[in-house]
Amino acid sequence: MPAPTRATYIVGVDLGGTNIVAGALTDDGGDVIALRTEPTRADQGADAVIDRIVRIIDTVIAETIALTAAKRQDFIGVGVGAPGPLDRERGIVVTTPNLGWTNFPLRDVIAERTGISTRIDNDANCATVGEWWLGAARGARNVVGMTIGTGIGGGLILDGKLYHGSSDVAGEIGHATIDITGRLCKCGNYGCLEAYASGPSIAERAREQLAGDEESLLFRMAHGNVERLTAATVYEAAKLGDDVAIDVVRETARFLGAGIANLLNIFNPDVVVIAGGVTQAGDTLFVPLRKEVRKRAFRPAVDACRIVPGSLPGSAGVVGAVASFKQQSG
Numbered sequence: 604m605p606a607p608t609r610a611t612y613i614v615g616v617d618l619g620g621t622n623i624v625a626g627a628l629t630d631d632g633g634d635v636i637a638l639r640t641e642p643t644r645a646d647q648g649a650d651a652v653i654d655r656i657v658r659i660i661d662t663v664i665a666e667t668i669a670l671t672a673a674k675r676q677d678f679i680g681v682g683v684g685a686p687g688p689l690d691r692e693r694g695i696v697v698t699t700p701n702l703g704w705t706n707f708p709l710r711d712v713i714a715e716r717t718g719i720s721t722r723i724d725n726d727a728n729c730a731t732v733g734e735w736w737l738g739a740a741r742g743a744r745n746v747v748g749m750t751i752g753t754g755i756g757g758g759l760i761l762d763g764k765l766y767h768g769s770s771d772v773a774g775e776i777g778h779a780t781i782d783i784t785g786r787l788c789k790c791g792n793y794g795c796l797e798a799y800a801s802g803p804s805i806a807e808r809a810r811e812q813l814a815g816d817e818e819s820l821l822f823r824m825a826h827g828n829v830e831r832l833t834a835a836t837v838y839e840a841a842k843l844g845d846d847v848a849i850d851v852v853r854e855t856a857r858f859l860g861a862g863i864a865n866l867l868n869i870f871n872p873d874v875v876v877i878a879g880g881v882t883q884a885g886d887t888l889f890v891p892l893r894k895e896v897r898k899r900a901f902r903p904a905v906d907a908c909r910i911v912p913g914s915l916p917g918s919a920g921v922v923g924a925v926a927s928f929k930q931q932s933g
């Protein structure tokens with residue numbers, strides 16, 4: 604009788620502008636083992652961030668070994684989801700405003716430091732693939748994934764395959780223009796969806812709408828300092844019935860609804876899966892969002908599509924980085 608094959612493990616790393624999240628999965632999926640989070644602290648420079656990534660990978664491996672029957676040689680890969688644009692072929696982060704990196708050879712640096720084969724992919728692509736492999740979009744053929752946090756990232760699964768486009772830029776949903784003379788976006792363009800509906804943009808609109816209304820719950824929740832307002836405060840205040848916060852969330856739903864209606868008409872997906880901090884707003888966001896999409900997109904596209912929150916909060920990027928490693932090395 605042949606000996607049973609040992610499980611192999613892949614470490615997934617989700618490198619964000621705010622946090623680095625990492626964990627291990629077995630080759631065939633299952634639960635994330637040894638999920639860890641650490642602040643990125645990009646202001647300390649690339650070398651410090653790389654040290655932190657390598658350390659967190661080592662910790663995840665050590666913890667996985669402690670929790671399972673794994674041995675060091677069972678770790679066959681590291682997948683890293685990083686903010687783009689990237690050049691996957693060369694393993695390079697081309698440019699990323701959130702980390703301040705330009706032409707950084709992330710794949711080879713991590714592979715060299717860990718001694719483990721490494722692949723990189725766009726972080727939002729990874730989150731989408733994660734939800735597709737083990738989360739809310741499981742089994743779907745055409746998926747639009749959106750991750751709404753510090754920015755708005757996107758990923759596209761078309762006909763059962765992650766779509767990268769001609770130069771790895773596909774899925775940059777956050778930089779779809781929704782108002783040609785609109786707000787200035789971090790990318791330099793005006794009127795991008797991200798300039799209205801990312802976490803910081805939601806907080807910014809809330810600040811504008813508050814206009815010193817010291818009576819409002821939102822103002823009090825920010826401890827009387829609007830500069831301390833975050834998107835999370837807005838979602839929480841909306842849930843508690845604060846009028847300004849509810850208005851801001853509804854308006855966010857309209858912006859996102861318009862953006863998503865465009866995507867439904869272009870890609871006709873069976874699932875739009877939305878992940879990130881914004882899902883904390885729950886039905887306050889999703890009900891008017893679906894209504895806005897129904898108003899704007901073609902009926903057969905609306906009828907074919909579920910718009911749902913992600914089901915892997917906090918780990919979709921890690922799961923997807925593992926899935927992306929498998930796809931790129933398989």
Ligand SMILES: [Zn+2]
Nearest residue numbers: 778788790795
């Ligand atoms: Zn933009």
